[in-house]
Amino acid sequence: MKQDIRGKGTITLDHGGGGRAYRELIHTYFLPRFANPYLEKMDDSAVVEIPQGRVAMTTDCYVVDPIFFPGGNIGSLAVCGTVNDLSVQGARPLFLSAGFILEEGLSLNDLEKILIAMEEACREAGVIIVTGDTKVVPKGKADKIFINTTGIGIIQPGVDISGSNAKAGDKIILSGTMGDHGIAILSQREGLAFDTSLKSDVAPLNHMVRQCLTMSREIHAMRDPTRGGVAAALNEIALQSNVGIRINDAAIPVKEEVRAACEVLGLDPLSVANEGKLLMFVVPGDALRVLEEMRKNRYGKGAQIIGEVIPDYRGRVIMATAMGGTRIIDMPLGEQLPRIC
Amino acid sequence: MKYVDEFRNRDIAERLVKRIREACHQRITLMEVCGTHTVAIHRNGLPELLPKEITLISGPGCPVCVTPVSDIDRAIALSQKDGVIIATFGDLLRVSGSQTSLLKQCSLGADVRIVYSAYDAFYLAEQNPERQVVFLGVGFETTAPTVAAVIRRAREAGLNNFSVLSMHKVLPPALLSLVTSPQVKINGFICPGHVSTIIGTGIYKRVAADFHIPCVVAGFEPVDILQAIALLVEQIERGEAKVEIQYLRAVSPEGNLKAMAIMDDVFETSDSIWRGFGMLPQSGLKLKADYAQCDAERRYNIPPVKSQEPPGCICGDILRGIKRPPDCSLFKKLCTPDNPVGACMVSSEGTCAAYYQFSGVNIA
């Protein structure tokens, strides 16, 4: 006797028990969203065929709070984050796995909304979730919902993209305005609540990357500036490639609202997270061509060349300030804290 | 952003730099008193735009930097009490006490909440009647009146689970200590902008008149700071020592009397320890007896903590402008932004933190 559990209340420990309640949960909520032959087989492992070549694999855990925010939710993040990690490696994302840890008491409506967002993101990116798992933990042992996604993708021959490949002279392209996601999240945090029309920029960037790769065989490095923002991403590459990076404050696209919110809270936009942007390091001869191509994509309309790789200041990132001075952009410490001083 | 963007104009900045270079014919040491100025100066890369004859040193106007270890320890001790919620500005979270920090205490179960204004702490108390909310009051005269206003509101509302641990300090005693110290050689002060919004320019008049040191009250945008430097250099070259307000849009000579009155209603001055300065008389703020109910000092039995300034740390000399970060044996070796020993490195406004970030950049 199949119970229709849609809309009725919350996740209970039974749902994680592996028994009937669990099966009903999967069949009512998960399977319909991610319908595909691999998943429907309900085998312990999905068996996929992948084209010849190098396989890229990545995994990420998503624990964002709040789980719903302007522009998306933890589900959209879980898919796009992993798709983007594969994309910036130069891989075409193919298959994802999705693991869920649900806190007893999570509203089924909320779960449904999150899964719908994942379905939409998968569809847009053109990836499929071929295997998954769900566990339920007692109230208080998890914060509503945690998601892990692992993704695999295929890298075409001749594509060699790595954070250690940046070369002196490379131009650095930022695909759009920075800081949108982090500020959208902060605006929902209790105690810091401020009103803004800002939405998270969470988006799958694989199509944009594929377009750019057709324009140049000399894209050396890419990174998505998530936690720690552009500052962290650039510092990582400077260290990995043992090069210096110089960027131009005046060239970096930032929305007025992000700038203002950062002023109010005492944050540096360079350290604020992004979930739908990437940094691309391109040989100078191809940079304009790649930039133009990027701007044709809906997620790259605001792309700008923000700087270049330099042979000095190895391992460091410096910025020409709007005033004509120079400052060092350090690796951000940790969680950005609002200041009054 | 209005009243901000206009003061970030590159052309104007360049003209001011030119003006400074043309005016400056001697070695000049200027102190920016306020930590927020230190951050603004380094964030905009201003030092390298100035002629080599001008040296900028950072002063003690960084509330986090001058908070002694013992105060942090006491806040941490409070956070360990049952049922207590600590409400604090983000600035304090990472500062190390003798053993640990508030941030680290969170991972041990302490309930520490970041708030943006003192009213947030008030509402936290209203919404959690079964808990005790202690707000960590840190900051100078810009912040103290805001905390005082909330303390008065708490008393009016009969809120009995809200109190403040006052670590507030006032600036004038530190300024006077600087100018009366024989080791300190400052030719001009870039005076704090927003503290002056509250206290006016009275104290600077004393500094200028009695010690012949020019004072210019500056805003926080790069153009504001450059203009203030230009005014100071020109005064010094003319042998003058006057008080000028560059930050006209925010500061008047008499200050904000209403804010001062609110502050004076709730707080009285007391002797207070400044990290690096030792005890400065009448330099701290404590709650008056009338407001004992809101005074965390009086409400809680905070166990005396044996606090220790870290050995080898010369933050005191740095805060007084006597030494610079490279003079410290710990700088960059044992004391880094990731592992700060002294307060000057902990606070993003601290001289050492700013220096650390900036060191090594010398664009000719």
Next chain:
Amino acid sequence: MCLGIPMQIQEINGNAALAAVGGTSRKIYLDVLDEEAKVGDYVIVHAGFAIHRIDEEEAKETLKLFEDAGYIALNQDTDGSS
């Protein structure tokens, strides 16, 4: 030690107000402001409180001096002492 940002008042509600800067708006408090604030006024906000109402004329004055190539010394302390 005093992060303060100019914000414009959009609404007033007793001792609180809604203020905005660059498309972001926030609740602020007027308890320590020494002047009557009106909707449309710009105030400097520190730690959630308005501490000063910005006088348009005074702001313009500073800017005007910039326009004059900044070679004119600013007003000295207006109470006569210096």
